[in-house]
Amino acid sequence: xxxxxxxxxxxxxxxxxxxCSTTVEKGEVIVVCGPSGSGKSTxxxxxxxxxxxxxxxxxxxxxxxxxxxxNLSKLRAHVGMVFxxxxxxxxxxxxxNLAIAQVKVLGRKQEEAVEKGLKLLDRVGLKAHAHKFPGQxxxxxxxxxxxxxxxxxxxxxxxxxxxTSALDPEMVNEVLDVMxxxxxxxxxxxxxxxxxxxxxxxxxxxxxxxHGRIVEDDEKEAFFANPRSERAQQFLAKIxxx
Amino acid sequence: MYxxxxxxxxxxxxxLWDGMKISLxxxxxxxxxxxxxxxxxxxxxxxxxxxxxxxxxxYVNLFRAVPLVxxxxxxxxxxxxxIEQLFGLPTGTDxxxxxAMIGFALFESAYYSEIIRAGIQxxxxxxxxxxxxxxxxxxxxxxxVILPQAFRNMVPLLxxxxxxxxxxxxxxxxxxxxxxxxxxxxVGDRDGRLVEMLLFAGAVYFVICFAASQLVKRLQxxxxxx
Numbered sequence: 001x002x003x004x005x006x007x008x009x010x011x012x013x014x015x016x017x018x019x020c021s022t023t024v025e026k027g028e029v030i031v032v033c034g035p036s037g038s039g040k041s042t043x044x045x046x047x048x049x050x051x052x053x054x055x056x057x058x059x060x061x062x063x064x065x066x067x068x069x070x071n072l073s074k075l076r077a078h079v080g081m082v083f084x085x086x087x088x089x090x091x092x093x094x095x096x097n098l099a100i101a102q103v104k105v106l107g108r109k110q111e112e113a114v115e116k117g118l119k120l121l122d123r124v125g126l127k128a129h130a131h132k133f134p135g136q137x138x139x140x141x142x143x144x145x146x147x148x149x150x151x152x153x154x155x156x157x158x159x160x161x162x163x164t165s166a167l168d169p170e171m172v173n174e175v176l177d178v179m180x181x182x183x184x185x186x187x188x189x190x191x192x193x194x195x196x197x198x199x200x201x202x203x204x205x206x207x208x209x210x211h212g213r214i215v216e217d218d219e220k221e222a223f224f225a226n227p228r229s230e231r232a233q234q235f236l237a238k239i240x241x242x
Numbered sequence: 243m244y245x246x247x248x249x250x251x252x253x254x255x256x257x258l259w260d261g262m263k264i265s266l267x268x269x270x271x272x273x274x275x276x277x278x279x280x281x282x283x284x285x286x287x288x289x290x291x292x293x294x295x296x297x298x299x300x301y302v303n304l305f306r307a308v309p310l311v312x313x314x315x316x317x318x319x320x321x322x323x324x325i326e327q328l329f330g331l332p333t334g335t336d337x338x339x340x341x342a343m344i345g346f347a348l349f350e351s352a353y354y355s356e357i358i359r360a361g362i363q364x365x366x367x368x369x370x371x372x373x374x375x376x377x378x379x380x381x382x383x384x385x386x387v388i389l390p391q392a393f394r395n396m397v398p399l400l401x402x403x404x405x406x407x408x409x410x411x412x413x414x415x416x417x418x419x420x421x422x423x424x425x426x427x428x429v430g431d432r433d434g435r436l437v438e439m440l441l442f443a444g445a446v447y448f449v450i451c452f453a454a455s456q457l458v459k460r461l462q463x464x465x466x467x468x
Contacts, residue, residue, distance in 0.1 A: 050371055077377025087372035091390050100386060101376035153376065 001026045001157055001188050002047060007056035009042060009212075016042050017053065018212040024157070029189045031199040031220075034209035035235060040192045041084075043209070044159050047190065048072075048079045061156055077105045080150030080158040084165050086142040088134035088149070094121065095130045098149050106153065113152070120148040124178050140171030144178055157188035164195060196239055200224060208232045250433040251442055254425075261425030262446075264339065268346055268421065269408045275347035276407075277400065280354030285384065287359055298355070305352035311413050317345030318417040342414045350407055357399050361392035398462040405454050409447060422446070 002024040009017040017039050024030050032040045045051040047058055049065045049072045058065040063075055088097050098117025102108045108116070121127050124144040126137075134142055143163055150158060160179065164172045176198050183189055183202040193199070199206055199220060206223040208216035208231075215229045227233050286298035305313065321341035326333055365388050373383035393400075412423035420428060423443055430439030 045371075048375060050374060073374070073377045073379050075377075076375055079375075081372075081375035083368055083372060083375075085366070085368050087366075087368045089369070089372075089387050089391075091387075091394065101378060104382055104386065105377040149376070 001028075001061060002190060003057075003059045004043070004047070005057045005059075007043070007046060007053050007058060009039075009046065009051065009053040009055075016212050017046070019056070020209075020212075020214045021056075022207060022214060022217050024188060024190055026188050027186045028204045029183045029187075029202050030191070030205050030207060031203040032190065032192045032207045032209060033194060033196070033199070033235070033239075034215075038209040039212040040207075040209045041161050044161050044190060044192050047159055048076050048081055050081075073105070077101075077153055078156050080153060080155030082143070082146050082150055082158065082160045082163045084162040086134070086139070086146045086166075088142055088146055090134050092133070093130070094126070094132055094134065094137075094145055097134065097145065098152050101149070102152055117148070117152050120151050121145065123151075124148045125174075138171060139167045140174045143167065143171075143175045147175075147178055147182075151182075157190070158182070160189065160191040160193065162192050162194075164193065194239060196224075196236075208235065210235075244437070246438055247435055248438055248442070250429060250435045250438070254429040257420075257429065258422060258425050261420050261422040264420065265408065265411045265422040268339075268343055268411045268414065269404065271343055272346040272350045272407055272411075273400075273404050276350035276354040277358070279347065279351040280358050281389070283351060283355035284359040284362060287355065288362060302352045302355055305349050306356075310349055310410055311416060313349045314342060314345045314413055315416055317341045317348075321345070338414075338417045338419045342417060342419055346407070346411070350403075353403060354400070357396055357403060358392065361396035361399075362388060364395050365391045394465075397465070398458050401458045401461070402455065405451050405458070408454075409451060412447070 004020055004022050007017055007020045008015065020039075020043055022030070032044065034040050042051055046053045047060065047065065053066060056066075060075060060079060064070055065072070065075065088094075089100070092100065095114055095117060098121060099110060099113035102113035102116065103110055118127065118130060121130055124147060126141055126144055126148075129137060129141065129145075134145070137145065147163075163179070164175050167175065172195070176195060179189070179191070179198065180202050191198075191203075203220045206216070206218060206220050207214055208223070208227070208229070210229075210231045216223060216227060216232050218227075223232075224236070227236055283298045283301060286294040287302070289295050318338065318341055321344055322335070322337040325331065325337055325340065326335060369387055369391070370383055373387050378386070411421055414421050415424040415427060418424070426439045426443035427436070430436035433439075
């Protein structure tokens with residue numbers, strides 16, 4: 001589904017990603033972790049072309065992301081993305097947030113889009129809030145709406161960029177629950193997160209990054225039981241003792 | 243001791259009102275054109291296409307570095323000739339109002355574009371990323387998500403700039419156009435009561451602008467309490 005092949009990226013002289021390669025098969029859930037500044041968010045943003053990269057190739061469902069001839073908007077319409085800061089549109093109601101891209105990008109009718117949006121809103125347990133504005137919801141609720149908004153586009157895979165990092169601790173689980181459910185339904189997912197409990201529960205593989213390099217790319221059991229690199233061992237030791 | 247004589251005011255009110263209508267007309271169209279053209283300039287300036295951003299930067303810097311009076315004089319001297327030729331009008335057609343309007347609109351666009359640029363930049367970068375991630379084009383993202391938020395943040399500034407603009411319209415007197423200030427000046431000159439007329443005109447400008455800025459303040463409190 002997603003194939004990342006020898007991708008390198010520079011900000012000027014700074015080498016953010018160094019020859020990263022991995023694949024995500026259909027239905028797989030991949031968790032990407034690593035210390036901050038390791039390039040994991042940059043990597044996931046390269047997958048839908050939000051960040052350009054200078055070398056290597058990424059294909060999503062067989063379509064090359066880096067190819068200038070690719071219609072990126074069309075590709076992105078079917079790759080769902082969830083951001084650290086939710087990025088709901090604050091000047092629109094929840095209903096309109098869910099419907100707008102369906103109408104403007106996929107060309108669905110407004111009623112059809114609203115109906116679909118409300119169905120997904122119900123699925124993330126927020127149907128009662130349809131008429132509200134994003135500012136009236138808690139962080140966890142906003143993130144669940146953001147997930148519903150992405151799902152409304154019928155994505156072939158979902159990218160999560162630290163979806164729980166900006167949340168108060170008591171709201172983390174409501175978001176992880178939605179993500180877990182999604183994973184169990186067979187959604188192809190690539191998640192940048194520090195939530196190792198989530199990784200243990202639903203991930204197929206765990207990727208560990210450090211200094212722009214993919215240091216480990218392992219089955220989750222192997223990763224947690226016996227990380228090969230010293231850097232990953234240190235990282236796990238720090239994060240798991242909290 | 244100077245003796246004030248206000249008697250020439252009541253009779254000249256209709257003439258002054260005609261002048262006020264010209265002032266308001268220039269203000270309004272300069273605001274509308276300024277915001278539309280200013281928005282385009284701001285988007286060009288923020289664009290990654292080099293020639294566009296260079297053009298917009300040059301335009302804004304040029305107009306902001308030149309006194310308004312001078313711009314108005316240029317347009318007063320040049321634009322009428324140009325329009326006459328373009329539309330084949332007889333020489334000497336009165337195009338003072340048209341050229342004043344064009345001058346104002348182009349000049350104010352430079353200021354509006356800076357306000358709007360700041361407004362666009364005040365919208366978090368993630369909003370654009372979210373639009374793109376949903377498959378929206380650049381144009382859709384701007385129109386549906388970025389600009390509506392930018393304008394909401396900018397309304398007080400845009401209105402304040404409108405008030406300044408209204409005061410600046412008095413500068414069209416250099417082209418002998420009878421806007422409110424020009425009309426007051428003419429009446430005062432005719433009746434030898436320049437001091438009274440200028441004091442009166444000043445009072446009118448003060449009342450209008452002060453009231454308008456109080457309104458803006460109240461609006462700001464209502465929508466951005468804090």
